[in-house]
Amino acid sequence: MSEQKTLKSGSRLEKILTEGHFAVTGELGPPKSADVEIIKKKAGYLKGVVDAVNITDNQTAIVRMSSMAAGLFALQAGLEPVVQITCRDRNRLAIQADVLGAQACGLRNILCLSGDHQRFGNHPGSKNVFDMDSIQLINMLKRMRDDKVFACGDEIRNTKKQPVVEPRPFIGAAANPFGDPFAFRVIRLAKKVKAGADFIQTQCIYDMERFKRWMTEVVNRGLHEQVYILAGITPLKSVRMAEYMRDKVAGLSVPDGLIERLEKAENPREEGEKIAVEQIQEIREIPGIAGVHIMAIEAEKSVAGLAEKAGLLPRPA
Amino acid sequence: MIVAERKPFEEIYECVKRHRKVLLLGCGTCVTVCMAGGEKEVNVLANQLALAARDRGDDVEVMEHTITRQCDDEFFDEATMKKVAEVDAVVSMGCGVGVQFCAAKFGDTAIYPGLNTKFYGATLEQGVWAERCAGCGECVLGDFGGVCPVARCSKSLLNGPCGGSADGKCEVDPENVDCAWQLIYDRMERLGRLEELEENRPMKDWSTNRDGGPRTVTREDVKL
Numbered sequence: 001m002s003e004q005k006t007l008k009s010g011s012r013l014e015k016i017l018t019e020g021h022f023a024v025t026g027e028l029g030p031p032k033s034a035d036v037e038i039i040k041k042k043a044g045y046l047k048g049v050v051d052a053v054n055i056t057d058n059q060t061a062i063v064r065m066s067s068m069a070a071g072l073f074a075l076q077a078g079l080e081p082v083v084q085i086t087c088r089d090r091n092r093l094a095i096q097a098d099v100l101g102a103q104a105c106g107l108r109n110i111l112c113l114s115g116d117h118q119r120f121g122n123h124p125g126s127k128n129v130f131d132m133d134s135i136q137l138i139n140m141l142k143r144m145r146d147d148k149v150f151a152c153g154d155e156i157r158n159t160k161k162q163p164v165v166e167p168r169p170f171i172g173a174a175a176n177p178f179g180d181p182f183a184f185r186v187i188r189l190a191k192k193v194k195a196g197a198d199f200i201q202t203q204c205i206y207d208m209e210r211f212k213r214w215m216t217e218v219v220n221r222g223l224h225e226q227v228y229i230l231a232g233i234t235p236l237k238s239v240r241m242a243e244y245m246r247d248k249v250a251g252l253s254v255p256d257g258l259i260e261r262l263e264k265a266e267n268p269r270e271e272g273e274k275i276a277v278e279q280i281q282e283i284r285e286i287p288g289i290a291g292v293h294i295m296a297i298e299a300e301k302s303v304a305g306l307a308e309k310a311g312l313l314p315r316p317a
Numbered sequence: 318m319i320v321a322e323r324k325p326f327e328e329i330y331e332c333v334k335r336h337r338k339v340l341l342l343g344c345g346t347c348v349t350v351c352m353a354g355g356e357k358e359v360n361v362l363a364n365q366l367a368l369a370a371r372d373r374g375d376d377v378e379v380m381e382h383t384i385t386r387q388c389d390d391e392f393f394d395e396a397t398m399k400k401v402a403e404v405d406a407v408v409s410m411g412c413g414v415g416v417q418f419c420a421a422k423f424g425d426t427a428i429y430p431g432l433n434t435k436f437y438g439a440t441l442e443q444g445v446w447a448e449r450c451a452g453c454g455e456c457v458l459g460d461f462g463g464v465c466p467v468a469r470c471s472k473s474l475l476n477g478p479c480g481g482s483a484d485g486k487c488e489v490d491p492e493n494v495d496c497a498w499q500l501i502y503d504r505m506e507r508l509g510r511l512e513e514l515e516e517n518r519p520m521k522d523w524s525t526n527r528d529g530g531p532r533t534v535t536r537e538d539v540k541l
């Protein structure tokens with residue numbers, strides 16, 4: 001991508017990617033309470049270790065502090081948040097309102113997701129929204145930013161006499177190369193790019209072979225030149241975790257070889273970290289990859305060590 | 318058809334036992350086909366209720382009657398209205414539409430639903446029914462190879478499968494539910510129209526759905 005291009009959002013993540021650095025993003029799960037101290041503590045673990053941090057939105061359909069509020073605290077703690085928004089809980093009115101609020105609060109990156117179904121969470125009796133899907137959400141944000149209009153077509157200004165003040169998010173989206181049908185996975189990515197995604201974070205990668213096949217198609221279509229792709233990494237902590245990922249997370253495969261390594265290891269946690277370091281090194285060699293997205297939910301403390309060992313530190317200013 | 322399921326016995330009994338004389342009113346259309354509220358089911362339930370009332374010493378008389386359709390005036394004939402006039406309460410074994418139609422027709426007679434109305438669906442095999450349409454008011458089946466993404470994708474996604482689609486199954490219930498998007502993909506591939514799925518579809522206008530408020534359809538050309 002051309003370096004002279006004017007920035008769309010001016011977020012740090014955008015700058016780092018535009019300057020051609022290998023980006024590192026992390027993840028911070030807001031607390032299941034109003035406890036701000038937890039956010040500050042987690043933020044402390046991630047500060048200076050990653051370029052930006054995803055703040056999850058009622059992840060796995062379990063109620064947590066809103067991604068907007070937690071994002072604001074993360075920002076105050078010196079992190080750059082990537083505020084996640086799912087289509088499960090809010091309709092187009094609520095989401096646009098939050099996007100305006102995010103801009104006003106200085107939250108510059110927004111990640112658009114369909115969202116886990118509420119059946120898996122702690123309020124399975126709730127009603128879902130799905131007013132739009134993640135691709136439509138991406139496009140709604142892009143139109144707000146670039147065309148300066150709401151989804152209904154109205155201009156983003158308070159009154160006709162007052163100025164247009166539009167939100168300017170750096171727009172992210174997710175990609176899962178491991179879901180089915182495989183042939184549609186690159187098409188999904190192409191549609192997200194067409195809708196206006198600026199960067200992509202992938203599902204965590206264990207099946208490197210399948211990931212590489214997907215990336216080959218991505219590069220063949222030239223999509224890596226239109227969007228920054230950050231490869232998802234989740235360090236395995238135990239055999240149990242690996243088996244859980246393999247058996248319980250739909251659309252995710254964990255090769256037997258990795259599970260064997262964990263089984264044989266004296267210290268599975270260390271072995272898991274070693275595997276993650278190797279994965280990061282392997283991923284860096286794949287053409288078209290712009291960075292890694294390290295998802296260590298409830299293990300934020302471990303990210304610094306991993307980043308250090310993978311040679312990702314220090315981060316650019 | 319509209320697919321429904323009989324309510325649990327005790328829930329129905331709780332309503333019935335408040336009255337001396339109760340009519341179970343069956344419906345001969347959708348709920349007969351899905352074996353929830355037709356003549357046969359009315360008969361079975363009437364016997365169960367009568368038996369339970371006798372056992373428990375409740376003074377309830379249960380009558381049975383089934384009409385062709387509970388959502389249409391013309392089937393509420395004189396014989397039916399006479400039966401209704403003889404009882405204190407009616408348990409409609411029709412779908413939610415039938416129950417409400419009865420409520421409007423029967424004036425001061427108490428009315429209870431005997432079924433839980435589920436969805437618009439089809440019979441997959443004897444004893445299995447599945448949802449196929451959500452009545453969104455603006456049918457898009459033509460663009461999706463005849464598989465509905467609104468009703469059959471758990472997230473009503475219009476631009477392709479979520480990350481949870483695995484082995485043709487939906488992440489929400491892999492045992493019982495096919496991933497609508499796998500079906501759409503397979504159909505469109507067979508039809509040689511896969512490239513149409515690459516087009517980005519805009520947000521749907523849900524005002525034609527229930528979201529726009531209760532709906533009516535008026536046809537001036539056929540009105541009397």
Ligand code: SF4
Nearest residue numbers: 450451453456457465
């Ligand atoms: S698109 Fe709407 S009308 Fe057509 S089958 Fe689906 S829910 Fe029913």
Ligand code: SF4
Nearest residue numbers: 470478479487496497
């Ligand atoms: S698995 Fe398939 S049917 Fe289920 S929510 Fe995802 S795309 Fe929809």
